[in-house]
Amino acid sequence: xxxxxxxxxxxxxxxxxxxxxxxxxxxxxxxxxxxxxxxxxxxxxxxxxxxxxxxxxxxxxxxxxxxxxxxxxxxxxxxxxxxxxxxxxxxxxxxxxxxxxxxxxxxxxxxxxxxxxxxxxxxxxxxxxxxxxxxxxxxxxxxxxxxxxxxxxxxxxxxxxxxxxxxxxxxxxxxxxxxxxxxxxxxxxxxxxxxxxxxxxxxxxxxxxxxxxxxxxxxxxxxxxxxxxxxxxxxxxxxxxxxxxxxxxxxxxxxxxxxxxxxxxxxxxxxxxxxxxxxxxxxxxxxxxxxxxxxxxxxxxxxxxxxxxxxxxxxxxxxxxxxxxxxxxxxxxxxxxxxxxxxxxxxxxxxxxxxxxxxxxxxxxxxxxxxxxxxxxxxxxxxxxxxxxx
Numbered sequence: 056x057x058x059x060x061x062x063x064x065x066x067x068x069x070x071x072x073x074x075x076x077x078x079x080x081x082x083x084x085x086x087x088x089x090x091x092x093x094x095x096x097x098x099x100x101x102x103x104x105x106x107x108x109x110x111x112x113x114x115x116x117x118x119x120x121x122x123x124x125x126x127x128x129x130x131x132x133x134x135x136x137x138x139x140x141x142x143x144x145x146x147x148x149x150x151x152x153x154x155x156x157x158x159x160x161x162x163x164x165x166x167x168x169x170x171x172x173x174x175x176x177x178x179x180x181x182x183x184x185x186x187x188x189x190x191x192x193x194x195x196x197x198x199x200x201x202x203x204x205x206x207x208x209x210x211x212x213x214x215x216x217x218x219x220x221x222x223x224x225x226x227x228x229x230x231x232x233x234x235x236x237x238x239x240x241x242x243x244x245x246x247x248x249x250x251x252x253x254x255x256x257x258x259x260x261x262x263x264x265x266x267x268x269x270x271x272x273x274x275x276x277x278x279x280x281x282x283x284x285x286x287x288x289x290x291x292x293x294x295x296x297x298x299x300x301x302x303x304x305x306x307x308x309x310x311x312x313x314x315x316x317x318x319x320x321x322x323x324x325x326x327x328x329x330x331x332x333x334x335x336x337x338x339x340x341x342x343x344x345x346x347x348x349x350x351x352x353x354x355x356x357x358x359x360x361x362x363x364x365x366x367x368x369x370x371x372x373x374x375x376x377x378x379x380x381x382x383x384x385x386x387x388x389x390x391x392x393x394x395x396x397x398x399x400x401x402x403x404x405x406x407x408x409x410x411x412x413x414x415x416x417x418x419x420x421x422x423x424x425x426x427x428x429x430x431x432x433x434x435x436x437x438x439x440x441x442x443x444x445x
Contacts, residue, residue: 197410215240392426
């Protein structure tokens with residue numbers, strides 16, 4: 056099961072792909088947009104797909120916004136003829152098609168890298184909906200999440216990657232803060248997570264090395280709610296390592312969280328997890344496994360450490376890092392299959408780019424293999440939080 060807030064990726068190589076993009080957009084609009092907005096989204100996607108068809112590696116990504124505010128359409132290409140824009144979000148020299156897209160969108164941003172390609176974000180929102188951060192949000196969040204080509208058949212199991220970001224006022228002296236969660240899931244058809252000795256030979260019944268077997272996990276709405284419940288419950292004061300350990304214990308053993316004894320999450324044994332707690336001045340990060348990241352400042356980055364492990368095994372406590380950050384600084388987190396995204400963030404000059412669009416540029420230029428990818432970009436906006444809130 057691939058979540059609606061994940062981006063369906065369509066490489067636009069023929070008119071049939073344009074029809075596919077329009078169909079996916081209509082599915083994502085159902086139950087979210089009224090008829091007029093859905094029709095506007097259809098016009099936007101049709102024009103944008105036509106534009107992508109004429110460009111090298113033209114690709115669309117479509118998702119229902121997690122906030123429920125509307126539907127998001129992202130697009131990128133790899134066109135070596137791309138020239139620098141005269142001004143941010145300018146469309147001079149890009150073409151009349153994108154002027155049409157901007158006219159249909161409630162939110163529009165574009166970023167170009169000369170000689171590399173362009174990337175853009177367009178959203179159609181419900182009447183009265185707002186996609187801006189709330190007044191007390193310490194971060195602005197942007198995420199791109201895509202599955203590998205071929206979907207479930209290529210994965211060999213259900214989709215399990217997941218992300219969550221929440222901001223809330225903390226108790227006591229800490230002030231407003233928040234927490235981010237990323238799960239980089241791994242499932243194996245048939246549930247055998249180990250490697251048999253003598254594999255590839257005629258010998259049978261070999262000893263199985265590695266972690267015990269785990270059945271494939273489906274990230275059902277119930278499982279997602281349970282993960283988010285334990286994470287949200289930690290915002291007032293639990294350090295990030297305790298969050299990881301709470302998840303590792305299948306969300307039980309901490310009665311003060313008020314959670315059920317449901318053992319559903321025991322099936323996430325092969326998943327890696329990263330938890331980031333943040334306030335206006337610092338981030339506390341802990342992770343097990345294949346989630347990488349860094350705090351990115353102007354022309355400087357500091358890696359966020361992790362210990363190789365997965366939720367279901369490795370008795371060692373997760374590594375933890377405490378780093379300072381300030382207004383305008385970013386945290387970039389990403390799952391396996393991408394490489395050196397924090398350095399790429401600096402090279403592509405993404406500091407002032409909308410975080411979702413920044414994540415899209417990182418996906419385009421930093422994905423090193425066809426895999427499930429989740430890229431999360433957090434921008435510190437403490438300078439925009441009112442004094443009464445902070």
